Amino acid sequence: MTTTKKNRPESLLPARRLLRAYAFDPMSTRLSGRFLIIDIAFETDLRPGPSGRLLQVVDYDGVRGLWYLPVDLNAAAPLAQQGMRPTESDPRTHQQVVYAVAMSVIERFERFGGFRFRWRGDDKLRIVPHAFEGRNAYFDKDRRAVLFGYFRADSRDPGANLPGQMMFTCLSVDVVAHEVTHAIVHRMRKYFSEPTHPDVLAWHEAIADLVALFNHFSFPEVVSDAVAKSRGSLEEGSALLDLAIEFGESTGRGAALRSAIGSPRSPDAFLKAVEPHDRGACFVTAVFDAFIDTYTSQIADLRRIASAGTGVLPPGALPPDLVARVTAAAATNADRILGMVIRAFEYLPVVDVTFGDVVRAIVTADQGLYPDDAAQLRATLVEAFRRRGIFPPKVSSLADEALLWPKPPLDLNLSRGIAGVDLAPLFSAATLELDPGSTVPFADDADALPPPRESAPAPAVPRQAVRAHLSSRVTARNLREVIHRWGEVHAYELGLDQAAGKIEMVSAQAVYLQASDRQPRPIVVIQFAQRRDDLEDQRTDETGAQIPRIQRAAIRAGTTVIARVDGRVEFLVTKPLPLSDRTKLDDLSADIKEAALAFDKSGTERVQAIRDWMGEVEDRDALSAWTVEPATLRLSFARLHAVMDGA
Secondary structure (H helix, E strand, C coil), X not given: CCXXXXXXXXXXXXXXEEEEEECCCHHHHHHHCCEEEEEEECCCCCECECECCCEEECCEECCCCEECCCECCCCHHHHHCCCCCXXXXXXXXXXXXXXXXXXXXHHHHHHHHCCCCCCCCCCCEEEEEEXXXXXXXXXXCCCCEEEEEEEECCCCCXXXXXXXXXXXXXXXXXXXXXXHHHHHHHHHCHHHHCCCCHHHHHHHHHHHHHHHHHHHHHCHHHHHHHHHHHCCCCCCCCXXXXXXXXXXXXXXXXXXXXXXXXXXXXXXXXXXXXXHHHHHHHHHHHHHHHHHHHHHHHCHHHHHHHCCCCCCCCCCCCCHHHHHHHHHHHHHHHHHHHHHHHHHHHHCCCCCCCHHXXXXXXXXXXXXXXXXXXXXXXXXXXXXXXXXXXXXXXXCCCCHHHHCCCCCCCCCECCCCCCCCCCHHHHHHHHHHCCCCCCCCCHHHHHHCCCCCCCCCCXXXXXXXXXHHHHHHHHHHHHHHHHHHHHHHCCHHHCCCHHHCCCEEEEEEEEEEECCCCCEEEEEEEEEEEECHHHCCCCECCCCCECCHHHCCCCEEEEEEEECCCCEEEXXXXXXXXXXXXXHHCCXXXXXXXXXXXXXXXXXXXXXXXXXXXXXXXXXXXXXCCCCCCHHHHCCHHHHHHHHCCC
């Protein structure tokens, strides 16, 4: 080593980037004087925008025809002071807020989901902070973008804002987290944007609200303040459990957009709810019922210690040490419950999700990781759902063993028999992806990957890792086709139909879920789907021509395959449809035929339920008499949010 190199050691970049945002909107920060510090991964190649590996902020104001100057978060000034100080008058700080919040939400899905997130192919999610003028913000799946509006506060009831004050939805941490979650859910289950049941879009809204609300608990200073003010009773007047306070007040509601608490613990609201936000709010409230119950139980010993055994705290401010302990308990409990919900995604069906499915997925995923349920979180959550009227149909009880997804009707193994799959490349790619410094792509989107480069590897990456990386990329191309072929061969055993047309392999990935012993539990999750044109609405337009496929409400079968590392299929989460031709079963073995006929029976019931619900939606829709477009195709996120937000 030369003297020059000794005197000039290499500068190490930080692993994390700290950025300021409002707490949790400009109104709240003005009243409290507090900003949030959002801690996210440091992207070394982050470009002005910001534009990084997963996100691209595009700040074009279509109403005014303006491109706003993009913020450069790698410039000296933002790096030196935890980003720019947020202000309503500087669009660059708006760009900073949406980037910071969006990246923090993605990190939570990665941490709980056990995989490194990416969009399909080389896509990035585009975020447009000033997309339009209006009381709305929404995820547009066709543009692969989250669009935020701006508007004037209500002139008669603006809350703690000025009448007519300009309000920016992109500055609400809750709104940003909610909308980005919609985009993430669409990436993980793209057919959840096709409503075939009242719960499909309601689940979209529920998980988006849950992520936004539990995001509050990732900021200790906010939780600590709420604990101190409420004397540990978070359900009493705590803004921690309210969503989008400024937005709700500025639009004349006089309160937050939605709240996770405050309604009676009964099934009445859920049984009456039709609109997706209302129905989703019942699920969210049930989750927070469980959160409050377990939190109260977990701090009971602290209350007894602080009250000489009575459990009734003495008058006055809580001691700082007690506040710190209670704050930690609240944050840990919030993480545990949100983790239960996010991990359940791997156990959800591919299509036509219901809240009953979600309950079963939560129990199945959590029981495999926390079999003894020592803290009684699973039991408390299931009971909270029951009290709100949310439970799966056709189960014998609400015990764990009754709620677990059933085992496959036949013995299936991805790695054996006809069209066996070598899963090693899938786990190799997933393992490399978990390396924070790795740039290995998902095997899930192998058909969208560019060919491997022949250029020399970057110096920081070990040569043997590069060879494995390139090998996994080449193998991943074929792996998708092999898995697809396995699904076609075993279609009848999976609740699909070999005779009904193309079977789609939607995704395949290996994930590492963390168990109670802090060890990873690797699983393989594969999604298959099959669209059934023969079961869809065959109506014609005014000329007598059949409605094009793209303008019809799709009816799909779907199956999620959950397998262990050795390829053994542990669970099948099926949404079957009636068989198109039962005579095709004549040449199959008796056990496969029996399984296929059972799926056929369930599929017949399911398709009738879908048609009945779609008919109800048509009957309620005012435009149905004037257009041949199915009413369910008009249930986009933009329209749903516009209706909910009174635009």
